[in-house]
Amino acid sequence: MTTAEQTYDVVVLGAGSTGENVADIAVRGGLSAVLVESELVGGECSYWACMPSKTLLRGSEALAAARAVSGAAAAVTGEQDVAATLARRDGFTSHWDDASQVSWVEGAGIALVRGHGRLAGEKRVVVTRADGSELVLVARHAVAVCTGSRAALPPVDGLPDVQPWTPREATSAKEAPRRLLVLGGGYVGCEMATAWQQLGSAVTLLQHGQQLLPHLEPAAGQAVEASLRALGVDVQLGTGVTAARRDGDEVVLVCDSGDEVRGDEVLVAAGREANSDDIGLDTVGLEPGGYLEVDESLQVPGVPWLYGVGDVNGRQLLTHMGKYQARQAGHAIVTRARGEQVDLADWSPSVATADRLATPSVVFTDPQVGAVGLTSAQAAEQGLPHRVVEYPIGDVAGASVFADGYTGTAIAVVDTEREVLLGVTFIGPGVAELLHSATIAVVGEVPISRLWHAVPSYPTISEVWLRLLETYRG
């Protein structure tokens, strides 16, 4: 039996949102493209990450917002309907059915092959289908690896054997466990602790270091820690875990202090690792496993037809940054396919400059944390001339109208030489939509002198922008 062979301009491994966007841009640029996917088209974000997690959080957030306004609070006399919230989540994940994504792919003129794809030498991908049959895909111009990442299990004795939840199980669970242990205090750990505590679980959050959300401004982790405790979460900082076991239905974690904590489920949210170990990287002279090294156009150095886009390159593990990289890489692929030179200067259409200078993220905890660009620690580390400006958001009229006793913080890191913003962090209820103002200011390198003309509407929380400028002026 001969193996079938098909040729496309671009072969994309992985049909998550990143892969979909690479293929879409390629097709829009006049190229043909095929997506290879072994699981659900749409990927992690649609089914086991952003969408379900935010849906699990939104109901509690909306109720907290109403309870924070005297007058409105009187109307919130009942309890959240947890079953309805879980049903809403199921709707947002299309009940883990990818039919609508598949029809988007078809409508976009992209071919789709289901199966496990592996590189097989230069510009060749072999797909192994569920029935064991194989299909060879030949790429005229480029192969884009968009296989994403998966939850990493930390080296804790016995952990794999207790059948821990990864973010997948935490976002797709059919009911709230009575007691949930969360291992890891990054954004996934904090969001899921917030969600499930409010949906009825008694959550214990174990964090190795002394700070939650360690990659953000310290004030962010402190605010979220306080709110988790106020919600009733047992937050244990500075707590390493050395061993795990099942005791009947219970999960038991042994802490480095020797103490044991017990729960019904344990969510491991302690980092990610690249899906790069079984995609044939060795056939093109690359090391399997680990993040795929790429340049600013997402091209693999030394392998000009190969691109690594999204989580798999480890640059920024966020859905929206994967999609951004996809647009940039797609532009690079199309440009090079036309025989043209790609402009590698910062902020050009084929490079992912924002990965390095202006990555935004929102943590949907209560308070929310929105951050973009460099933190004060990163600015210091890079030796940039800078000043850090802080303002308590609760002192802004619009914030106090939004919620009684509003508590929050805005932190701006200003480049004192260029007089532009290097980074901004907003911590507080309802700041998620405020972040994009900072993202545009950082990306646009809008000078402080010009930002004075960007007048926030009164009375919105956005008025904190004026307060930050006034604080910087002194």
Next chain:
Amino acid sequence: MTTAEQTYDVVVLGAGSTGENVADIAVRGGLSAVLVESELVGGECSYWACMPSKTLLRGSEALAAARAVSGAAAAVTGEQDVAATLARRDGFTSHWDDASQVSWVEGAGIALVRGHGRLAGEKRVVVTRADGSELVLVARHAVAVCTGSRAALPPVDGLPDVQPWTPREATSAKEAPRRLLVLGGGYVGCEMATAWQQLGSAVTLLQHGQQLLPHLEPAAGQAVEASLRALGVDVQLGTGVTAARRDGDEVVLVCDSGDEVRGDEVLVAAGREANSDDIGLDTVGLEPGGYLEVDESLQVPGVPWLYGVGDVNGRQLLTHMGKYQARQAGHAIVTRARGEQVDLADWSPSVATADRLATPSVVFTDPQVGAVGLTSAQAAEQGLPHRVVEYPIGDVAGASVFADGYTGTAIAVVDTEREVLLGVTFIGPGVAELLHSATIAVVGEVPISRLWHAVPSYPTISEVWLRLLETYRG
């Protein structure tokens, strides 16, 4: 008896937020300044406009947001406590007591004189105090007129005699009238109709033209009209009013069709007029009444020591723009007092360029409307090369997480020659904080090509930015 005389560098007529800011900037610049105020220090916004109106609206908004999330909706089983909402409003207006504002003024090193101030020739202001005594204030450098505006009564027979509500009464009412008539469908009329209908009144809104919010994109007025109707407001478009009378306790309005509408109170929200008729403009060769003509540095042409700042100049009747003008005028006054030249180029620190190119406003109706810069009609009127791009916000994942059945529209007006944004309008629940992203983009003149690098966090409503860019790209 001789009249006392005091000399300051800067004399400011009117201690609303605009006047306060002019004086503050002057003092920060090393000048002495005095505020003259005949009513409450803090002005319209603090007591009879922004703050109370937004407080009246916020409770209903928060409850609507919770009801729009299945799961959360189940918890909203009671009714808003209207008395608590009115009490909250009273707290935000400090029960119409200006003590805290006065102590801010004192702390800022600004003198305060209570009484009615009138110009009395060059650089002289005579203040008539409540006890009838007079004080002469002499300005070494500048007099800033910040007397604001007041509700204008349209020429309707008998209207003054029915004791209509102005926005002052509408924002400070101690209880919801059973039936409220609202004359005027601008932002005050729409906000107050939304507020009182939800606080228990049966509201009838009469609008002369065929469109609500006529100065904004037509889609804004259409969306607010639909929502007002859904709330139960009787919206009557194309309805002029020719006469008004009281019939017992009832207010009766006679429409130009001859029909009568009846209510318990009538709010007149049909425009504003400058507080310039009784401030001695004639003593310096200017016409009393009407808006005070000023240049880009808020200076009165031909009277170089005189400035008109805030509502009184009619440029933009918004609290935040008054404060913005105050900062710019304050800078101009300080610069000129130092004998230096003021830079009149666009976006300089002494000119109010945003008045013309980037004025933001938020209408706190349901849906909210946030708009900045030019509408498509204004761009066309000015003959600017432009393209209008629209996107339904409900198709953005973050919006559908925010509220079930989210409906909204984003409209961007792109300068096709310079490839920058001329204006942006967001219509939808929860867009108030989204607006500042557009304000920074417009003010910063951030090129479209750069905006592609400003990645919205997923899943936020801000992702509509990506959709607008994609729609523009085509």
